[in-house]
Amino acid sequence: MKKLFLADLLIDGKGNSLKNAAVLISEDKIVNVGTEEEVKVRGNIETINTKILMPGLIDAHAHFLGTHSLDMSQWLIENDKVRSIRTVKEVQDMLLSGYTAVRDVGSAISLSLKKVINEDTIKGPRIYAAHRALSQTAGHGDVHSYPINTVRTEEGWIARLVDGVDEVRKATRENLRQGADLIKIFVTGGVMSEIDHPHQTQFTPEEVRAAVEEAKRYGVYVSAHAHGVGGIELALENGVNTIEHGMYLKEKPELLEIMKEKGTILIPTLIIIKLIAEKGEEMGYPDFAIEKAKEGYNTHIKSIKLAVSKDVNIAAGSDFLGPPLSPYGFGNAREIELLTHAGMSPMNAIVATTGMAGKAIGPRGKLVGTIEKGKYADFLILDKNPLENIALLQNREEIKAVVKGGEVVVDRRQ
Ligand SMILES: [Zn+2]
Structure with missing residues (x-):
């Protein structure tokens, strides 16, 4: 099963960020990461839109x-x-x-x-x-x-x-x-x-x-x-x-x-x-x-x-x-x-x-910690940018969803 996560801003866990990013996953792993244009997807696929996507x-x-x-x-x-x-x-x-x-x-x-x-x-x-x-x-x-x-x-x-x-x-x-x-x-x-x-x-x-x-x-x-x-x-x-x-x-x-x-x-x-x-x-x-x-x-x-x-x-x-x-x-x-x-x-x-x-x-x-090809699809979905306010990571309510192995395991999205 493939899924596509789209993010206004992606934080990759290695020190980089990317605007208008896309992360394609298959089963529990990431198979492609890049800008929306770079990550080509054929056919119908479940797509999850996010403001901020970062590693768990x-x-x-x-x-x-x-x-x-x-x-x-x-x-x-x-x-x-x-x-x-x-x-x-x-x-x-x-x-x-x-x-x-x-x-x-x-x-x-x-x-x-x-x-x-x-x-x-x-x-x-x-x-x-x-x-x-x-x-x-x-x-x-x-x-x-x-x-x-x-x-x-x-x-x-x-x-x-x-x-x-x-x-x-x-x-x-x-x-x-x-x-x-x-x-x-x-x-x-x-x-x-x-x-x-x-x-x-x-x-x-x-x-x-x-x-x-x-x-x-x-x-x-x-x-x-x-x-x-x-x-x-x-x-x-x-x-x-x-x-x-x-x-x-x-x-x-x-x-x-x-x-x-x-x-x-x-x-x-x-x-x-x-x-x-x-x-x-x-x-x-x-x-x-x-x-x-x-x-x-x-x-x-x-x-x-x-x-x-x-x-x-x-x-x-x-x-x-x-x-x-x-x-x-x-x-x-x-x-x-x-x-x-x-x-x-x-x-x-x-x-x-x-x-x-x-x-x-x-x-x-070796399969955890960053949003990179081949790693586990473990993400946080946020509405606000932690680079502007690092303390928001201490507040559960600010973490809109937790994704582990490609599955949404905690969901606070409206
Ligand atoms: Zn100790």
Whole structure:
């Protein structure tokens, strides 16, 4: 079945726009894109007229955890069937908000969610998932106040504790066996973990290389959670493809040059740090997390400004965790606006949440993110131009329709 989408203005997700554009699709893929004159169509064909057509949004850093708790240690002991069922609502909310793909960088639920979405049992974005993240013992993925065996044996936990090259290699292979689309490792401490600090480097070069080697053989990317410059350097030197957060990058600007040279993608996740710093107290977040977020946010914003000025590849990710602080679908797109506050043009901020977010998935994401021949027909239909007001992407009502694989899956057109 062929369909033709006509647009007064097409935004392609690579940094270009085109007036009076036409996109021809066949089944779930794009078969031709160009001006109306260029895209020749024979015979009768279903035609959809739009004012603005752009790629569906991609959240490049999410965790479908289904938790309603603000305390990381609670996620470990909350009933995981309850959490799994909650994520069904989370993915639906994401689709309603214009997200047609999500890159999940740590969750024991997401590969199962992906399966039920792909078999069309539930509606949701395409999911590309890392499965459980790899953490060293006492690292960001450890729950420091719990008995070590509880953390080690809980299969529903967001992370897996591994120490030494052999354990890293085995866990990477097991994640790949489960169907992971990318591999996630924690190479520094974090905000939400209790006793470590974002500055602290975790894992040895040999351990990082073991994950990278195994992932490479499978043709998938390795993503590293990294705030401090020691961890960022460790990741870059050992072949990691994407740096998540990058809070303290400004302390060593030469790392940005290396990232640019290697084509490494940075996913800042400004919005979650801002939310924890500003609302953490009233929401009852643990004190240690609020302190680290407050201390880090200003540096974070400066680091990302520097990265933008140096033209480093940046993708937009929310790091949302669920209600009450960050309910899925409501405000993930605030990250796109924050990137413009860090100096990105609205067009580049759209690239960050479409084409570049697709690239951050790695080879498994090669069919998403841009409106190009051969890619999935995943679009948003808008009446107003987001290049003139980037914040409108945060408002569901402004997204007149969501198209996934050529089908209109959300329709608010009159
Ligand atoms: Zn995260």
